[in-house]
Amino acid sequence: MTIDWQRERLxxxxxxxxxxxxxCGGLMAKAKEAGAEVYVQFMTVGDTADNSARGISTAQERYSEIKQVADFFEWDGWEIAFPGDEYHLKLDRIPRFELANTIEQHSPLSIATLRPTVVITPHWTSYNQDHQVTAEAAHTALRPSNNSLRHHPRVVLAYEEAADQWRYDAVPSPNLLVELTEEHLSAKVKAMGLYCTQAHQHPHTRSETTLRSLAALRGMQTGVALAEGYHTLRLLT
Incomplete structure (x- = not known):
């Protein structure tokens, strides 16, 4: 099957x-090229200890990077649900009820407000606790119900990151592969470069070589040059 991205709100x-x-960098480039709407709900950001010369990336720096990436991809909107050091890398301290309600109803980019046709979440087997609780809260927010009472996105996917494979209970290869062109992949690489506090040289999970290698692997698995992999949680056709 194919998805007509022009008709979708992601x-x-x-x-x-x-x-x-x-x-999702390649898919975002592909979807926007087709005419889709793309919105990004960030859960949290704050000062981050890292391996830079200063040993820290500030929240102010990371806000600046978001704005550059948003302009580059031409996002239709973005929002940060829980900004600040109180929450950054500590989302597992927030009650699941609050996280799920934020995603479902309370954020300006909530499912109830935005009524997206496609929702894409991180994968629940990430080693990172913020990824885990975001994925689980999204799973609750997207629970089955009567579509006349609650909005049901037709497509719900979980994206992968190279670092997710570190988990001992990581799931098998993705079951939905989205074909990319070299232009889509180059846009992903360029956007990652705009996150200059987070990008790293190879060998690293966020290096250009890693991004290109994973895209080549996923492409090979479906008989094309390049692809991004997703795990399907809901697909209504």
Whole structure:
């Protein structure tokens, strides 16, 4: 089957700035090229200890990077649900009820408000606790119900990141592969470069070589040059 991305409104859930690009950068480029609407709900951002010369990336720097990436991809909107050091890398301290309600109803980019046709979440087997709780909260927010009472996106996917494979209970290969052109992949790589506090040289899970290698592997698995992999949670055709 194929998805006519021109007709879709995508909501991508990103625990932190750069997760949406690592997981969905090629698809975002492909969807926007086709005429889709793309929105990104970031869950949190704050000062981040890292391996840079200063040993920290500030929230202000990361806000600046978001704006550059948003302009580059021409997102239709983005929002941060829980900004600040109180929440960054600590989303597992927030009650699941609050996280799920934020995604379902309370955010300006909530499912109830935005009524997306496609929702894409991080994968629940990530080693990162913020990814895990975001995925689980989204799973609750997207629970089955009567479509006349609650909005049901037709397509619900989980994106992958190379680092997810570290989990001992990581799931098998993705079961939905989205073909990319070299232009789509190059856009993903360029956008990741705009997250300059987060990009790294190879060998690293966020390096250009890793992004290109994973796209080549997923493409090979479906007989094309390049692809991004997703796990299907709901697909109504």
């Amino acid at each position: 909501l991508i859930l990103a625990p932190h700035p750069d997760d949406e690009t690592l997981g």
